[in-house]
Amino acid sequence: MIDAARRILFVHAHPDDESIGTGATMALYAADPGTHVTLVTCTLGEEGEIHVPALAQLEAAQADQLGGWRIAELNAACAALGVEDHRWLGGAGRYRDSGMMGLPTNDNPRAFWSADLDEAAAHLAEVVREVRPQVVVTYDANGFYGHPDHIQAHRVTVRAIELASADHTVDKLYYTTVARRDLAEMFDHFKQSAENPFAEVERVEDLPFGAKDEEIDARINATGTGERKLEALRAHASQIPGGDWMFTLAAELGEAGLEVEYYTLATGKRGPGTRTVEGGPEWETDLFAGLV
Ligand SMILES: CC(=O)N[C@H]1[C@@H](O[C@@H]2[C@H](O)[C@H](O)[C@@H](O)[C@H](O)[C@H]2O)O[C@H](CO)[C@@H](O)[C@@H]1O
Numbered sequence: 001m002i003d004a005a006r007r008i009l010f011v012h013a014h015p016d017d018e019s020i021g022t023g024a025t026m027a028l029y030a031a032d033p034g035t036h037v038t039l040v041t042c043t044l045g046e047e048g049e050i051h052v053p054a055l056a057q058l059e060a061a062q063a064d065q066l067g068g069w070r071i072a073e074l075n076a077a078c079a080a081l082g083v084e085d086h087r088w089l090g091g092a093g094r095y096r097d098s099g100m101m102g103l104p105t106n107d108n109p110r111a112f113w114s115a116d117l118d119e120a121a122a123h124l125a126e127v128v129r130e131v132r133p134q135v136v137v138t139y140d141a142n143g144f145y146g147h148p149d150h151i152q153a154h155r156v157t158v159r160a161i162e163l164a165s166a167d168h169t170v171d172k173l174y175y176t177t178v179a180r181r182d183l184a185e186m187f188d189h190f191k192q193s194a195e196n197p198f199a200e201v202e203r204v205e206d207l208p209f210g211a212k213d214e215e216i217d218a219r220i221n222a223t224g225t226g227e228r229k230l231e232a233l234r235a236h237a238s239q240i241p242g243g244d245w246m247f248t249l250a251a252e253l254g255e256a257g258l259e260v261e262y263y264t265l266a267t268g269k270r271g272p273g274t275r276t277v278e279g280g281p282e283w284e285t286d287l288f289a290g291l292v
Pocket residue numbers: 014015016017020045046047048049097098099100147239
């Protein structure tokens with residue numbers, strides 16, 4: 001029985017998503033003795049690219065061992081974030097990374113994208129019944145940026161909350177997002193850079209993600225977690241190369257940018273907020289706002 005007063009469940013598709021999208025928030029809550037953080041990761045990330053040359057032969061088309069390697073990366077990332085309760089959906093290796101949308105790997109019978117929704121959701125519902133989270137965090141219906149495993153993680157999470165509802169009511173379900181205002185700043189910052197992650201995009205509005213201020217419900221400013229988030233990102237070295245834009249941004253603008261993460265509230269009652277941006281709307285500053 002988890003006896004922490006506050007319990008939050010994060011559901012992510014691959015090892016690396018937890019650190020990229022919610023690493024600062026997870027580190028913040030994991031450091032609070034009154035909050036229990038649970039992470040469920042849906043696949044081992046077997047179909048990922050490999051940015052470490054020495055690991056190249058682990059790729060799916062050769063030794064097909066990247067998934068096992070990423071288990072270790074995720075364990076190191078969780079240690080950096082202070083997250084002690086990590087589970088694999090249905091057990092390690094139950095669901096395979098589906099690869100990017102439209103690839104033949106989507107049709108692998110073991111791919112998460114091919115999973116039976118109710119069966120996968122039943123695995124997650126077991127975690128919901130055990131953990132009894134007041135707050136659950138995953139992606140929106142587009143999976144944040146359209147990756148099939150992210151879309152499936154959204155669907156499985158919504159269904160699992162339904163399946164578990166006879167035993168436990170989740171008070172608030174959030175989707176991860178990023179503020180378009182911050183993307184616009186990064187867009188301009190990298191315009192002159194040789195390593196511009198936005199090089200293929202004409203306008204910030206053309207990105208498949210990014211929320212206007214009025215579409216955002218919570219802004220978590222996890223002050224002081226930047227180094228832990230950076231350590232977690234570095235742990236995913238097979239996926240996130242040392243020259244990645246997130247590291248460049250932290251080096252050039254400081255860690256503070258990595259410590260702010262945004263969420264939209266999908267279900268539940270929005271708690272009290274604060275106006276943190278000049279002329280902007282009031283945003284929650286705690287995902288448990290209005291609860292315990
Ligand atoms: C952050 C995330 O969801 N990463 C996924 C994603 O990785 C992308 C993929 O390797 C693509 O080929 C690259 O061009 C892109 O830069 C990567 O972000 O998809 C992988 C395969 O499903 C997955 O393993 C990885 O975790």
